[in-house]
Amino acid sequence: MAEIIRMPEVLAGAAEAAVQTWLVSVGSVVAVDQPLAEIETDKAIVEFTAEKAGTIGRLLIAEGDTVAVGDPIVVLLGDGEGDDAIGPALAAAGVADAGVADTRGGGTGDVSVAAEPVVGVPAPAPSVDEEPAGAVSGGEEPAEAAPDSGRIFATPIVRRLAAQAGVPLADVAGTGPRARIVRRDLERHLAALERSGAASRASAEASSAEAGEPASAAASMPTPAAVPASASAAGAGFEDVPLDRMRKAIARRLTESKATVPHFYLVADCRVERLLELRRTVNETAARKISVNDFVLKAVAAALVEVPAANAIWNVDSIRRFSSVDVSVAVATEGGLTTPVLRGVERMPLGEVSATVADLAERARAGRLRQHELEGGSFSVSNLGMYGTAQFTAILNPPQSGILAVGAARAVPVVGVDGALEAGQVMTVTLSADHRVLDGAVAAEWLAAFQRRIENPLSILI
Structure with missing residues (x-):
């Protein structure tokens, strides 16, 4: 019987993880303990191995995607099973069988994870251009919380990063179970804000040029998002290196250690x-x-x-x-x-x-x-x-x-x-x-x- 392999808790207490590299492809025959993927965690990149033998029927997330621990990531087919076994396995696991790349094409696609039933909680609305599930656009609807509790579901890491960035979680659309906001949702939301801010600045500069206003006047206009330090530092003699997952985790853990131990x-x-x-x-x-x-x-x-x-x-x-x-x-x-x-x-x-x-x-x-x-x-x-x-x-x-x-x-x-x-x-x-x-x-x-x-x-x- 086809089996859904889920994102493992590769490190104790981890709320989410990312697939850095797939080590198998659709159609690969795998043995027990064979490496399936390199999983990026807060501490390191770890090999994730197969617990059962079988054939890879579908890769449910793409390289670089971050999902919550327990989210489906692979469909593993048993002996003699074909593509027709994938749909029932996904349905049994509560995963929508839509928007997924062809299983024999060698590529990976996106799936939407069906939310656990929460009364009165609609799923996040898709964007106008019908991006695949999990994608975030500047005009998307924010994740809604259960009306009886007013709670917004988000991982601890996301809450901390959102607070540091000054972004209200109510403005971020969640794509995890129960519309939970996972790290990729916040990152895409921040990227959308950055694009929106850049577009607004470009429009303001163009308008000021047509009106004969000095460039400084347009530059002083408020914008929806702050200019990234790396952009404002162009030609200033320094470079702002973006923090990757591990560096952020190191900073967080060591700060917590010095503050609490x-x-x-x-x-x-x-x-x-x-x-x-x-x-x-x-x-x-x-x-x-x-x-x-x-x-x-x-x-x-x-x-x-x-x-x-x-x-x-x-x-x-x-x-x-x-x-x-x-x-x-x-x-x-x-x-x-x-x-x-x-x-x-x-x-x-x-x-x-x-x-x-x-x-x-x-x-x-x-x-x-x-x-x-x-x-x-x-x-x-x-x-x-x-x-x-x-x-x-x-x-x-x-x-x-x-x-x-x-x-x-x-x-x-x-x-x-x-x-x-x-x-x-x-x-x-x-x-x-x-x-x-x-x-x-x-x-x-x-x-x-x-x-x-x-x-x-x-x-x-x-």
Whole structure:
């Protein structure tokens, strides 16, 4: 029987997501666990895989479209089923079978998702030029709310972005279930306002020219929409780079973290001469070169085992402590910072840590991480030592208990055991901790355990 595949909740708590790239086309035969699409979320681009085998009968949204979690995105046909099975499957799922591209044409089209029955709530009126469902024009009707509640349905992200843009949600037509306003609706509405504003300005300038008025007079006339900064900045010596989904999410999450999580910081200077010497020795014969960061991850895991109270997250009504050590590793990608999770680090040999981190980093940069690889973790590591950064502080990744900021190993004069000055290699690390989860004494105990391990690296290998 034909089955409707819906937009997955690729990350816990996500309200919507976008298909960045389809990895299949209409007519493709897919197997279980075969990647279907690259889904763009607030944190990363994640591969979405098939849970069942079958044949792609129809792609219900186009690349770049953002829809709510749970919205239909694919029709998957079973053995022996053809196009005639698509209509009944769509109808059973409450999806209108109209305005969709031919299933064998290789392209994607738009569908309209049937709203859940809400008494007295008409569907959004189509635009005059009969754009496909989901398109927004400057003259469209706004989304209506249920009359008994006066509520306008919109995702949290849309409400926040609309407030930032100063756009009343009542002016935006929603195309999601129950006329809910999703991100693409707001973006198209803003684009329509921008086009309307540009047209008004052009008309005003033309009228002033015909009347012999100076251009400045026309420019001072009120317009329906503000001029985008990028347009007004032409020739001004700077460029306004539009924020993509990931950058907006990073800005939002980090701002929320600093505003709502009580950070406190502990700093330690670690002597790493032994670590650097051991690394050189290991890399002389190792099939895969071991990095300083691989040792750091093992030392972090060992310290979390030694101080289990630190291997925890904030759970609102409780503090959840874990028996296994899962550590998030900060990876810089073209789109921004992402943090795939290394699981069971305490049980991994050093070489396996190195190989796993390299694989996660490579796939993070290529946008091929899976959903589970971005979820979980009680602690994070951010290393800027490869850039020569001596010391920095990192912002916590809620609900995790801490994040360790790792600087570069550098040659500095140190006091030896006999009290005399000598040349040493010192790596400064800064622990950012969530005071809701960790008291100062526990955090200090953990940092001391980490320092012992990193300064005696053979203990990491045992």
